[in-house]
């Protein structure tokens with residue numbers, strides 16, 4: 001039986017008179033990779049921020065499987081979270097301390113190894129490449145061994161190899177039982193990686209289900225076709 005980790009009901013987030021998230025109902029189940037997709041400005045990041053409790057909704061509610069759910073989730077937002085002046089390992093240690101976790105050198109090295117950062121363990125975070133910075137952000141989000149990870153555009157602006165490395169990291173984490181919610185603009189990536197997708201357009205979920213189910217519903221070959229069918233060019237902001 002599916003274990004429900006997060007349940008969002010009727011989420012609305014307004015900025016001024018505009019609802020950027022508009023009546024979103026969403027569930028996250030244990031063991032799944034759920035992808036939130038949709039055009040620029042559709043409300044994906046805001047939805048993630050509401051789900052993790054960084055922003056409060058104007059209406060609706062989110063319930064979690066743990067009372068102290070913050071201890072059990074990891075979050076990678078779009079802006080890098082680390083401190084220049086500290087190297088990769090020191091950054092990891094710093095964030096572990098925020099979780100009141102005493103990270104041993106071995107634990108730190110093993111997280112960096114999983115994230116493909118062993119070689120830059122002692123490199124100042126500001127000197128890492130874009131792909132390495134993204135991986136460090138993911139490493140930091142898993143420093144307290146969360147059960148559920150939220151990754152906001154983990155592969156944006158990465159070269160194909162770095163993108164594939166992050167895919168394999170996400171798969172590895174999923175195999176270890178970590179549940180994952182990610183956002184992406186790459187329909188091919190989403191089709192290959194995710195168990196379920198929720199397509200958001202102008203703050204509303206317009207399609208939801210397994211990628212193959214969603215394609216079957218609209219009788220098209222690919223998620224990209226569904227995306228083009230359901231998202232409105234006028235809603236896209238640059």
Ligand SMILES: Nc1ncnc2c1ncn2[C@@H]1O[C@H](COP(=O)(O)OP(=O)(O)OP(=O)(O)O)[C@@H](O)[C@H]1O
Pocket residue numbers: 015020038039040041042043044045046047237
């Ligand atoms: N603090 C804020 N104040 C006012 N408007 C905001 C704020 N944060 C987000 N918005 C607006 O809310 C809308 C949704 O933004 P959001 O970042 O959630 O979209 P997104 O789907 O993640 O976009 P992208 O794919 O470009 O990252 C956008 O129009 C954005 O300008």
